[in-house]
Amino acid sequence: MFVEKHVEDAIARGTWIFLGSLAISLTGFVFWLIIARIAGAESVGIASAVVSSSMIAATLVAAGMNVAVVREVAARGVRAFTASLTLASIAGIVASALTIPFIHALGYQDLALIASLLAISSTISIALLFSLIGFEKFRSYFLTVLTSSLAKLLIGVVLAILGFKILTPLIGYLSYPIVASIVALILLASSISFRGYKPGREELKSLAVLTFSNYPYMFSNQLLTMLSVYIFAYLVREAVPTGTLYIALMITLAITAIPNSILSAVLPIETRRNTNPFTESFRIGLALATPVIVAVASAPTLILKTINPELAQGASTLMILLLLSIAPLAALTTAITKSNKEGQVKNIVVIGVSRLILLIVLLPPLTGMLGIQGAALAFLTTNILLIPLALRIEPLITKPLLTLWSIQITLTILLYTTLLNELIKAIGALTLTPILMHTTNIFTISELHNTLKTIISTISHKP
Template sequence: MGEDQGGVSRVVRAGFWIYWSSIANNVSGFIYWLIITKVAGSEILGLTSATIGLATLVSGLIDLGVLAGVQRFLGKWWVRDRGEFAEYLWSTFLLKLAVNLAVGSALLLIGVAGVSISHYTPRMFELAGVLVILSTLGLFGAYFSSILRTDILFISSLVGNTAKILAGLLLVWMGYGFTGAVAGFILLNIVSGLIGFMHAVKLVGFRLVARVEKLREVVRAGLASWIPGLVAMLGMWIGVLAVFGSSGAVSTGYYYVAYALFSVISMIGTSIVGLLLPYLSSLEEGRERIASRVVSLTLVLVTPLVYMGLLYGRVPLSILGSEYVNATPILAVLLVASIPILIVGAVGNLVYAIGDYKRVLYIGLWQNIPRIILYLILVPLYHGLGAAASFTLGALAAIPYSLQVGSEYGFRVDSRRIIELLAVPGITAGIAYATGLDWIIGSLLIASSYLAYGRLGLLTRRDARMLALAFFSEEKLNAYYSRVKGLVDFILPG
């Protein structure tokens, strides 16, 4: 098995575990809100999402890009020197703990002082402060990604979300309202973060030291991604906060739920693309080939699912309640961004792994400055739909510059192939829409695009093998192939 093929398979495997972690988060979120809205009404969803959005925004402001920067060094030293790896990990942990503790405590004091700003109450500031402090534990998500042990990340998400549902629903049922709902998220952070902390301690030991020279390297690398990362965070969460500030909790809930469902679909690709940063950082050559191949595979995986979401997104939304069907147009607009964010993300991670920090900054600005400008214009006019349109237009705006930068480093995207990948499920979705097919039959028709990709050569045997090796050993894969050789040869000729 070639080095590129093995590397892509490992990234895809780890990416799928991240995706299942996302599924655990989002499915638990649907279950959470389904029960809470039945028990206490839909306004709680808006209050809770606005509180989480505030905490996430503040955490992004003070991160200094270290979660991205440290992955460069963790990915590099994991296979070379575990001692260096440990020093980078724990130095970064202590830095984040100090900063987050100071800022989170300030938010707590604002709440205790009884300060209210617009729709934001003192209790919201108090809870946001706790979440900011606990966001320190988010470092262990980067830790698992850097060592490609995202299977453990999935387990921590599963356990943490179970605790969130049990505790949060109990507190809401007891009459604690949105405070109880946010408490569930607090427990999620504690449980999943402690699992990561204990794993790291067991693997490399705990070191209560902060190496200044290593922190300087991490912060220097992080600052290159901090500005675009900060703008991205602003772009993501200003959507939630602006909708809440301009139209209240119910509209915020629509946007939040639509974004969660969009994430379920798009994360199949973005979770894989996101792992390019630590993996490519560990390589000396061939980075552009692996980045191009990963984008190609993720487009194959994601595109039919995007069409399913466009055509039948109302079905999962209606599970939360008939009023959430109103979020269907918001979901549709967000889904349009699914393809461009894969390309932009892959180029950004490739350039970052190479060390061209200036281009990392520019790619982030090209994507997210238009988003923020459009939020200010479109959200007051169209609320959640305006936020979704701003997000998607920002992703599209970054495509030309990203492709230009990528081409300088040998990254290639076949525009004709992308059109063909879009056209195949587009045709099946058009047939399903025109004939008014039931959502189950229509989804199966769109899913047949995967077979068509193989027959048309858009999914090659090499592609399929790399995907399969993400889940099976070469020995098992060969054994399975011998049993279904005729079918595989029909679907993947040549």
């Protein structure tokens, strides 16, 4: 017997969100591969520090807006969309100004203009992209992300060939939010009438309150990624290790997108239908990610060397990030998503503030003492310590979390310590993991088959 209809819907809709994340990851992989090969590892390090500066500025003023936009647009419709666009525009202007001191602190003041443009365009694109999800236009979301990702890749390749060096990744990055905003606006305008809808005080207030409630958690997400890269760059002042940490984090987040995509689809769907598919969505999403987690964690050196040999020094960091962070991150995402759906502002704030405090306490000293390993340790420790909070909000995910996490740890240790070629280890992981999940009855082969069938049907179905 397959999962309930609303969970199947979440898987189907989440497929488009994941495909969007996959498009970002694959084009991003090729993008950085070309940049690292042609422009060098130092350019990757400088660019990652500059991009991190822009994302930090955007996060400081707009953290929490993405989830708030999805929830409010799903609940209130067009008026919430116009309110989100208004709020995002104001936040973007502030973010562009905040970027300047961050860039100057790193000594890259010549790149301040492009960093500011990246901050404002990224902030505005949040409102437009997540409004697509709020309106349940999941296929349109994917098409928007795919188009902007390809634009970023194409521009990056052309500039790399022309020898633009450090400007290559920066202009490529800037093209993504600009193209995404334009395409999303066109798709929304073609299917929804905005005539006569002005953002009312109630919609702006509701959106602002929910954004503020989600602020600590979403800000800590960026603290785990962009800000950890920025702090590492500031403390260490070495481009290559900074690039290694950035690439490792991006790979980790790409895999995290597997369970998070299904959970992201749950929020707008269940806001309208008032059901509770969170436990099953968590179990299925993390189960789908587990073979990939084990495969990549078993062959970290091979993956980083493929991008650039100089980045291979971070292989152990990559394994730690992948192995110990994705499962608790998915659990926290489940708790936050459920709390948003139910309007439990207190739960959202408690988790967000707790994680933010832990990161602020752990990240600087561990990075200072252990370098890139310390940044990874701060990343995983924070997520592990907050598991009890997530389980208190959604206790039914306890069994799938512990079972799947144990499988990830056990198989990775066995494969990583085996004296085999890393490619063989990765292939072995993709084979052994589904068998072990089936044996423990946490995710059977039949369920895997039905889930993949739903995904394939979703992709092949014509609108």
